[in-house]
Amino acid sequence: MSNVYDKAHELSRTIRESEEFQQLKQLHEAVEQDEIAKRMLDNFRQLQLNLLQKEQQGQVPTEQEITEAQKQMELVQQHEMISKLMAEEQRVSTLIGDVSKIITEPLEELYGVPDQE
Secondary structure (H helix, E strand, O other): OHHHHHHHHHHHHHHHHOHHHHHHHHHHHHHHHOHHHHHHHHHHHHHHHHHHHHHHOOOOOOHHHHHHHHHHHHHHHHOHHHHHHHHHHHHHHHHHHHHHHHHHHHHHHHHOOOOOO
């Protein structure tokens, strides 16, 4: 069993050393150093979190909240550094999602893939 954990730690190191992760790390650090960019991104993420929490509680966001979220999204997308960071976050997320699919293949082979609706 320890071999599985060793391989998992090796995979973790490989991800940390990957071009995708290194680029994400550099962009993240750059945004953290830029006070305006950091504040814009923090505000946007807080707004996203608030909307997600509302949805999870079965509440429907108001028209004003939706409009505000759209404005914030447009604003952060216009900021070059934030836009690059968000694109790189998506790239790393896709990478990790792909790895996760590979890791769960043995279970899917054993139990089958649940019907997707």
